Amino acid sequence: xxxxxxxxxxxxxxxxxxxxxxxxxxxxxxxxxxxxxxxxxxxxxxxxxxxxxxxxxxxxxxxxxxxxxxxxxxxxxxxxxxxxxxxxxxxxxxxxxxxxxxxxxxxxxxxxxxxxxxxxxxxxxxxxxxxxxxxxxxxxxxxxxxxxxxxxxxxxxxxxxxxxxxxxxxxxxxxxxxxxxxxxxxxxxxxxxxxxxxxxxxxxxxxxxxxxxxxxxxxxxxxxx
Amino acid sequence: xxxxxxxxxxxxxxxxxxxxxxxxxxxxxxxxxxxxxxxxxxxxxxxxxxxxxxxxxxxxxxxxxxxxxxxxxxxxxxxxxxxxxxxxxxx
Numbered sequence: 151x152x153x154x155x156x157x158x159x160x161x162x163x164x165x166x167x168x169x170x171x172x173x174x175x176x177x178x179x180x181x182x183x184x185x186x187x188x189x190x191x192x193x194x195x196x197x198x199x200x201x202x203x204x205x206x207x208x209x210x211x212x213x214x215x216x217x218x219x220x221x222x223x224x225x226x227x228x229x230x231x232x233x234x235x236x237x238x239x240x241x242x243x244x245x246x247x248x249x250x251x252x253x254x255x256x257x258x259x260x261x262x263x264x265x266x267x268x269x270x271x272x273x274x275x276x277x278x279x280x281x282x283x284x285x286x287x288x289x290x291x292x293x294x295x296x297x298x299x300x301x302x303x304x305x306x307x308x309x310x311x312x313x314x315x316x317x318x319x320x321x322x323x324x325x326x327x328x329x330x331x332x333x334x335x336x337x338x339x340x341x342x343x344x345x346x347x348x349x350x351x352x353x354x355x356x357x358x359x360x361x362x363x364x365x366x367x368x369x370x371x372x373x374x375x
Numbered sequence: 376x377x378x379x380x381x382x383x384x385x386x387x388x389x390x391x392x393x394x395x396x397x398x399x400x401x402x403x404x405x406x407x408x409x410x411x412x413x414x415x416x417x418x419x420x421x422x423x424x425x426x427x428x429x430x431x432x433x434x435x436x437x438x439x440x441x442x443x444x445x446x447x448x449x450x451x452x453x454x455x456x457x458x459x460x461x462x463x464x465x466x
Contacts, residue, residue, distance in 0.1 A: 218404070374400070
């Protein structure tokens with residue numbers, strides 16, 4: 151039976167739901183937390199939009215400072231890790247612990263690689279002279295500013311908003327990787343998840359998909375626009 | 376209370392997301408169209424991808440309404456917050 155054709159009662163957790171809400175506590179708690187996270191990222195994105203479109207002058211065009219190809223690969227990687235997370239969830243629903251462990255491990259590796267590539271990206275950007283405060287004097291990017299390829303007036307705003315938004319997102323990914331690794335060793339590996347109780351997988355999965363969703367928005371507004 | 380339904384084809388959603396990401400890149404760097412149109416189309420594609428993740432990977436499409444409402448509530452709040460901050464900036 152394939153996943154596509156399997157008929158399951160997906161949203162009916164076997165664990166007893168709280169009366170009145172039909173949702174168990176940890177899942178409800180995660181959704182409340184994600185609601186607060188929407189506001190958190192709305193503040194960051196809102197600040198970026200206001201600073202960018204109210205900036206005194208042009209904003210650096212995408213692709214001049216940032217390495218789009220590397221980040222596009224990273225975006226694809228995060229999407230893949232979201233799929234592996236949902237496959238882990240589907241596997242434990244079917245009672246297949248072995249597959250669940252495999253897909254959870256793939257998700258952890260995907261997330262860790264994302265963070266690794268982001269660290270590489272930051273290192274490379276700092277080497278080229280792109281700092282949270284703007285452009286470092288005497289650097290490769292400072293020359294582009296001097297030639298007029300990059301706007302001098304807004305590079306400080308660009309640097310601070312870029313590192314704040316992508317840095318906070320990277321922090322969220324790191325937290326997700328740590329949480330999943332903890333669950334992998336304390337619950338998944340000892341076989342504590344069953345097709346009757348897989349709350350940890352579902353809850354951490356919601357968080358992971360949200361982190362992916364936020365990156366989809368950030369990638370567009372920071373790297374492509 | 377029982378909500379038995381077909382499990383979505385996750386691999387198909389993954390293909391959609393990969394194709395939409397490729398379309399975004401092509402749109403941003405290859406297509407010779409106006410900047411404003413590009414902006415609108417890129418935002419449209421980003422929202423489309425975000426919806427796919429929320430509806431199928433986070434299973435909001437199959438959730439009960441009380442949970443869906445909880446997921447939707449912060450969106451207008453975030454928009455109000457954004458417009459308030461923008462109007463403050465313009466003012």
